[in-house]
Structures are given as C-alpha cells and as structure tokens.
C-alpha cells in the first residue's frame with residue numbers, strides 16, 4: 001500500500017535523506033506536502049521531483065519568491081501557520097518532523113490532533129513538552145515512531161518485549177567533535193572544528209549539541225517520554241564508533257543492542273515501514289573490517305551539560321523547556337561567533353538558575369517559558 005507523507009524540514013539533513021528513501025522506492029510512497037525554511041533552489045527541485053500538493057516556507061517573502069518560480073500546481077503557505085497546514089491539512093498518513101528546534105512543537109501537536117502518525121526526528125518537541133505530546137498521541141491513537149538513531153534502536157530492541165521487563169536503557173554517545181580533548185583544550189575551539197562530527201553528517205545545530213553532549217541530554221529526556229522509563233534507569237555510555245546505536249538491559253541481565261553503520265536512512269525508513277523492514281540504499285555493517293568496538297564510562301565533569309539535562313529531566317515541568325530553548329539560543333550565538341564554545345554551558349547554567357519551574361504546564365505556559373529562556377539567553381554577556 002502506498003504510504004502518504006508530509007515532511008517538515010524537507011531541505012535539511014533528515015528531510016533530504018527521507019526523500020532519498022522515497023526516490024529509492026517511489027511506488028511505495030506519495031509525498032503529500034513539504035515544509036522548508038529558506039532553501040528555495042532545493043525546495044523547487046523537490047517540488048519538481050515529488051509533486052506535493054502543499055508546501056510551506058519560512059515567511060511571506062520566501063513564499064512570494066517561490067511562487068514566482070513555480071509552474072507546478074502546488075499551494076504555497078508560509079510561517080508558523082504554513083507549517084501547521086502542511087502538518088495537519090493533507091491526506092498524509094505520517095508526518096516526518098525534521099525541522100530543528102522547538103518550532104516543531106505546534107505543528108507536531110496539530111498533526112497528532114489531525115490523527116497523523118509521527119516519524120519523530122525533532123527531539124526538541126518532546127524535550128519542550130513531552131507530557132502534552134505523549135498524552136495527545138495516546139488520546140488520538142497515533143504512533144510516535146522514533147527516527148532518532150538511539151531511540152529507533154531501543155524501539156527495535158523492544159519488539160516483542162514487555163516494557164515492564166526493562167531494567168535500564170543504555171544510550172550510546174559518540175563524544176562528538178571534541179571527544180578526545182580535555183576541558184582545557186576546549187578554550188578557543190572554532191565553530192569550524194565544532195562542526196566536524198566524527199561519525200555522522202548532520203545539520204549544524206545537532207552537530208554542536210553533540211559536541212557539548214547536550215544532544216545526549218535531549219535524547220535522555222526524549223527516551224524518558226517515548227518509553228516511559230524513569231531517569232534513574234537511563235544510562236549514557238561513550239561509544240566512539242557509533243555502531244551500537246543503543247541498548248536495553250532486561251531484568252534477566254540479558255542485553256539487546258541494535259547495530260548498523262551510522263546512516264540515518266535505516267532508522268528513517270524503519271519509521272516508514274514499521275513493523276516491516278525493506279532493503280535500504282545503505283551499506284551492510286562489516287564487523288570484521290571494523291575490528292573492535294570501544295566503550296568508556298561517561299565523564300560528567302568533562303561533559304557537564306549532560307548532568308544539567310538529567311537534573312532538568314528529574315525536575316520536570318518547564319525545566320526541560322527552558323533547558324532546550326536556552327540551548328537553542330546559545331548554539332545560535334556560538335554559530336554567529338558571539339560566545340565561545342564553553343560559554344554554551346555557562347548560558348544554560350545562568351538561565352536555568354533564574355528559572356522557577358512550573359510543574360505540569362499548559363501549552364501557553366510552555367510557549368511563555370520557551371520565549372523567556374530565549375530572551376534571557378540572548379542577554380548573557382560573555
């Protein structure tokens with residue numbers, strides 16, 4: 001049966017890899033809608049190749065420029081409302097959420113409200129408002145299918161298992177661009193160096209998050225919401241090769257792991273074909289060639305942002321919303337050269353220190369906390 005997709009963030013790393021899967025097996029998929037930001041040349045190519053009925057771009061100006069180049073019969077939307085239109089007002093069965101940041105929250109809620117299954121790449125959505133998203137998904141009977149490689153690994157290891165038999169989730173972490181540097185060696189590192197992830201080719205924001213270990217912090221919170229496991233039973237293990245994508249330790253001390261080359265097209269496609277599997281246009285893992293896999297205990301002094309994430313997760317409520325939004329602003333400022341790499345964690349600590357957590361927040365309170373954290377992080381002076 002043809003699966004109908006809407007892709008939020010079609011011009012990014014996850015978005016283009018999702019379309020690569022579609023192009024590789026065109027009879028199995030129909031692209032109903034695409035949302036992008038400002039990369040109009042690529043979006044135009046995608047419209048010509050995949051013929052969506054609706055598209056959305058960042059703002060009115062980009063929408064006008066896009067329309068001027070279009071000969072295809074496609075409805076063009078823009079901005080926050082455009083993202084929500086693409087997420088909820090099409091024939092799509094599943095929405096792939098591949099925009100960056102908590103701007104993914106409202107369209108994801110709109111998609112769930114409209115009864116769409118979610119292929120969830122945008123982890124910030126669950127970090128910002130995990131309780132609202134999971135409650136709404138349960139109420140609407142829609143699946144939150146993980147795309148993030150660690151969560152897809154856990155999801156795959158859970159096949160046929162009872163969640164009550166889980167002793168612990170073990171998320172693997174590559175260590176990011178500066179894995180083998182001491183904290184002293186992080187003074188003065190450049191944006192260019194921080195953007196060189198050892199194993200994965202990804203968008204800029206997540207690559208920086210990987211280097212600060214905020215990415216793993218976001219993923220711990222994401223795992224908590226996706227799998228309903230308390231923070232005391234989520235562990236992070238340094239694994240430089242990113243071949244084991246994550247593991248589950250069961251109550252009988254059996255450990256299940258999912259392995260593969262670091263290629264996001266495998267977890268993206270699994271979200272699309274679940275519970276079945278199909279060939280992917282990727283290379284098979286060759287363990288003999290790799291030779292050995294390495295593991296190290298997580299060093300929370302070297303990577304303090306991970307400890308902050310666990311603390312916010314345990315605190316709950318708006319603490320994780322603020323952690324996420326302050327980080328988004330801090331990473332944007334680092335990428336613009338306004339603050340240093342190590343000051344990303346200073347911003348997080350500074351903003352969180354000022355925040356009074358609201359437990360069980362409504363959507364409006366989440367949005368206010370998010371906005372407040374961004375403003376506060378913008379006021380940080382190095």
Ligand SMILES: NC(=O)C1=CN([C@@H]2O[C@H](COP(=O)(O)OP(=O)(O)OC[C@H]3O[C@@H](n4cnc5c(N)ncnc54)[C@H](OP(=O)(O)O)[C@@H]3O)[C@@H](O)[C@H]2O)C=CC1
Nearest residue numbers: 009010011012013014036037038039098099121122202203
């Ligand atoms: N990349 C990866 O391998 C992984 C990513 N993720 C998560 O997936 C999400 C996407 O990451 P990634 O693909 O790396 O990010 P990218 O930066 O590569 O892509 C982001 C996408 O969002 C689009 N976008 C930005 N602003 C808007 C807007 N206002 N309206 C609509 N679209 C917009 C961009 O459009 P444009 O470029 O046209 O401006 C682009 O298509 C993140 O949450 C990340 O944490 C999770 C696991 C792995």
Ligand SMILES: CC(=O)[C@@H](O)[C@H](O)COP(=O)(O)O
Nearest residue numbers: 148149173174175176210215
């Ligand atoms: C591909 C993916 O899922 C990323 O989130 C990846 O996990 C980043 O790797 P590290 O955060 O472990 O460096």
Ligand SMILES: [Mn+2]
Nearest residue numbers: 148149150219
């Ligand atoms: Mn991941």
